[in-house]
Amino acid sequence: MEEVFNPSVISPAKPVVLVVDDDEGIRDTLEAILTKDYTVIKAKDGRAALRLIDEKEVQVMLLDIRLPDINGLDVLKRVKERYDDIEVAMITAIKEIDTAVKAMKLGAYDYITKEFDYDEVVNLVRHIIEKQNLTKELIYLQSEMDQYVPHDFIMGKSLKMRQVYDVVQKIAKVPANVLITGETGTGKEVIARLIHRESNTPQGPFVAVNLASIPYDLLESTLFGHERGAFTGAYRRRHGKFELANGGTLFLDEISELKYDLQVKILRSIQEGEIERVGGNRPININVRIIAATNADLEQAVKKGTFREDLYYRLNVIPIKIPPLRERAVDIPELITFFLAKYSKRFNKKVTKVTNPALKVLFSYHWPGNVRELENLIERLVATIEGDTIGESHIPIDYYFPDNESSWDGLKGEDFLKKACDTFERNFILKALERVKWNRKEAAKNLGLPRSTFKYKLLKLNIYDFLHEKKEDGEEEEEDEE
Template identity: 40%
Template sequence: MDKDKVKILVIDDEPKVSWLLSEGLGKIYEIVYAKDGLEGLQMVSKTKPSLVLLDIKMPGMDGLEVLDKIKSMDRLTEVIMLSGHGETKNVVESIKRGASEFINKPFDVKEVEIHIQSVLEKTRLKRELDHLKNELKTKSQYEILVGDSPKMLQIKTIIEQVADSELTVLIRGESGTGKEIVARMLHTLSSRKNEPFVKVNCAAIPRDLLEAELFGYEKGAFTGAHKTKPGRFETANKGTIFLDEIGDMPLELQSKLLQVLEQYEFMRVGAIRTIKVDTRILCATNRDLNKALKDQTIREDLFYRLNEVTINLPPLGERREDIPLLIEHFLQKYNTLYDKKYRPLSSRSIELLQEFDWPGNVRQLENLIKQVVVREDEEIIYDTLKTPSVQTGSYSPQKPSFSETRNYSLKKRVGDAVAHEEKALISEVLSKTNWNRRKAAGLLEISYRSLLYKIKEYQLAG
């Protein structure tokens, strides 16, 4: 039986109907059939069909009763009703009880095929929508600021204090430290939470388009402006606008932004009247704005206006005590998102992750944990951290050698002993197989990739 075929159960007391559908649709679908309601319910339980074609008039248990029982067993099972008695009351009652469609007998097989395709397509779209909703729910659930180090607790306190205010907040920090998460938290904890949150990356939009993107434009304002277009500030009305990389905003636009900050009004490009908006403004940058002020690449009045409240996010290297919490958080996030059941990391992996310098900050750690979960392979950590492109110069995750200075830590002594024996055994097996790595991996009962990693880790050479 073709496992890729959609399974359709036909419940009808007329053998001719089942035969006709099997002959006409058997090449496309897997057709199974039952001669009455009782057998049909047993088949639903046993075969788990994607779709049921159900006759409404049968001896014993009628179609409507069978429909009720099918829906009580699995409400997601789609049912198309068949009837030679197409009374309106039957059609309405069937739909009320959960039937997807209603086909009158006698029917043309091609007509039935069209109905089946329509129902299956609707089912596919519904499942896709449910998946996207769950994914969105998962993402929002995990868009929180993780960490209980003193610096992070102080930041969380500031967020709670200023979230439900109209103060302009400037979020500063290196790339990957979580500036957008802070902005979204400020929005979510405010009275504007049910209104739009609009993000604009000032560095990603070309200078000559940024004004039109932020403030909109009137029809005919420039070549190609065939119709009036509202800007991001109008879109964010009643809500929050998040201006990321504010330090990259051109000097000539800063005066217009200042006008919005102070008077809550602006003009579209090519317009002659002002537009009023009620928008909370949050900004973020990874640039040194004090230096930008000295270099005169940011207006002094805008600088002080943006500085009503400043949140400084520390790089991950300055809050290493939060790394175990972040690891657990990302493991849960991606296990849920990708329907995985990947186990917690080993203590050795966590230690290595805590020792690393993380030039890409939390984003770099998150991407690494995502790979581990998706590929279900913890060794990715060691391979990645040893790669020169992610090294910062001083750190290299080498496994401690057995000959290191004597240490009374039981955990470390056991780890050293295991490493020593592992290296010796791998060397012995490689010699025995004349360095046939695939053969050696088979004898060691580990994957070929794992063996290559161990050879590299212990610096073994043939």
């Protein structure tokens, strides 16, 4: 009688080992050896084994070379074609060692003979599981290294960022869901990674998903995985992001972009602690901390009916709001120092300093793209300038006209009009200078201004120091001749 697998025996905490052998004694012996640390399921022939791996989450298969229906090597080939994440160890008679070696060339991990002992079996399966875990760890370690940022840098010295850090320290080890809000580019993923590193499971995976960047028709299978044959092109089973994050943290960026039907599925996953793959019909237990992030107002989305209220409250257990860079300008020098070091190393250069006039420009800028925009600017400057110092002349023109709303606060009547006129005039003159490669004489001529008037405007509008850094050939002599 064919053995029937009872799904109720599955323990989500234990890896699953499938024993395939037509000898009942060997099946039972291997089960007795492994059952303490693993969930063991059994099959007496190849067809039963192939059915089980389609239905169950198998990590390791112990496969007899000789089976009554299908040759063990053929079973091995089919397993590797369909589920390359399952490791297979062959069970062989001593006289069939050559066949076992052939199996290893086809993708088998190792083999044991039918005269196996307890320690041999235990060590073999343990090594396989360790290899699988190490493979997953290496994938995410590479991701972590690419994203690594020192803690001191992440926070900065501003009061608002120290307050964020205090919240992170208090809640990191509490396995509750977190909702991070803030403008684009403020560093929401950086904070999420910090929470993960400070949590009780820092060795677990950190899986980040930008929900806005994935086409809608792929999003469900990306998050929840799919079974073989679930849709056209699904040639093998795939694990989704929820499964890959099991035992760690799943970071869902741009959560406000999630369509309503997937909101329902994510809500159920959080409530039940389980998921179902696309095309699957059995629940898969998960233990994942959710950190969601958005630059949108989710409360307003709830009121409009575009975001589920119950999901909002499930995610917003611990809220963290990241301030925009314009509200923590005191952190700009520290951020610049970090980015200079980062990109000098990447581009094999030694750009280490920023002049005070250049810093003044960067302080006055509004930074609508926040830290990400600052990083992009420093990367560009390090890549393109010569020497070790970023000067005011290196800063692109657009950064000289701060769209800083706070600098206009409280201005009324003539004061408001004067500031508006000065801002426009400075912008206009700088554009005129740029067109003639910073030649003051040519710029004054093109603008129809006497050189004395033009020089006065350069001083009044704080353009003179900027031009001094340009040091265009002959310019200083021209001014001296005046």
